[in-house]
Amino acid sequence: ATLRMMPNMSTWRPCDSVETAVAWKEAIELTDRPVSLILTRQGLKPQERTSAQISDISKGGYILHEPSGDVQTILIATGSEVDLAMNAAEQLAKDGIAARVVSMPSTDRFDAQSAAYKESVLPSAITARVAVEAGVTSGWYKYVGLNGAVVGLDRFGASAPAGELFKLFGFTVENVVSVVKGTVASA
Numbered sequence: 141a142t143l144r145m146m147p148n149m150s151t152w153r154p155c156d157s158v159e160t161a162v163a164w165k166e167a168i169e170l171t172d173r174p175v176s177l178i179l180t181r182q183g184l185k186p187q188e189r190t191s192a193q194i195s196d197i198s199k200g201g202y203i204l205h206e207p208s209g210d211v212q213t214i215l216i217a218t219g220s221e222v223d224l225a226m227n228a229a230e231q232l233a234k235d236g237i238a239a240r241v242v243s244m245p246s247t248d249r250f251d252a253q254s255a256a257y258k259e260s261v262l263p264s265a266i267t268a269r270v271a272v273e274a275g276v277t278s279g280w281y282k283y284v285g286l287n288g289a290v291v292g293l294d295r296f297g298a299s300a301p302a303g304e305l306f307k308l309f310g311f312t313v314e315n316v317v318s319v320v321k322g323t324v325a326s327a
Contacts, residue, residue, distance in 0.1 A: 144248065204241045213268040216242045226241055268326075
């Protein structure tokens with residue numbers, strides 16, 4: 141969150157090796173400002189993508205998963221939490237809720253896109269939105285709006301194996317699904 145707040149800093153938090161390769165290419169080609177790549181130590185599951193989706197990674201945020209039927213909610217995630225959002229979308233589909241998943245490896249790059257592109261990814265008509273990141277929540281409210289929610293972490297200092305901490309702080313499919321259902325009900 142601190143790196144994203146720095147003026148003129150481009151920050152990337154990729155969810156897998158494909159997004160990492162795109163972020164690396166963008167970092168090499170960007171010569172007028174610094175770039176930060178935030179990489180995880182976790183082994184991340186590669187996400188399946190079309191060639192169009194791979195092309196859209198460089199836009200900073202793109203639709204990774206589009207449900208069948210009309211979209212009822214949007215899950216926005218970055219880094220290692222993208223897989224969590226994908227798993228939550230799968231569970232939501234079983235519960236009859238159509239969820240789009242947006243991977244947003246670079247908020248500054250997404251913010252620089254045209255209004256039409258941003259609207260195509262995050263349509264203003266869909267107000268039931270949940271962002272998921274194991275980090276500070278404040279920066280995500282500009283994407284989820286007043287009716288949305290953020291599954292995040294607004295504290296510091298816990299130490300334990302990642303699996304234990306993720307459960308403790310609500311980074312589980314069950315919790316994300318519950319939060320999404322709450323936003324869908326209030327939208």
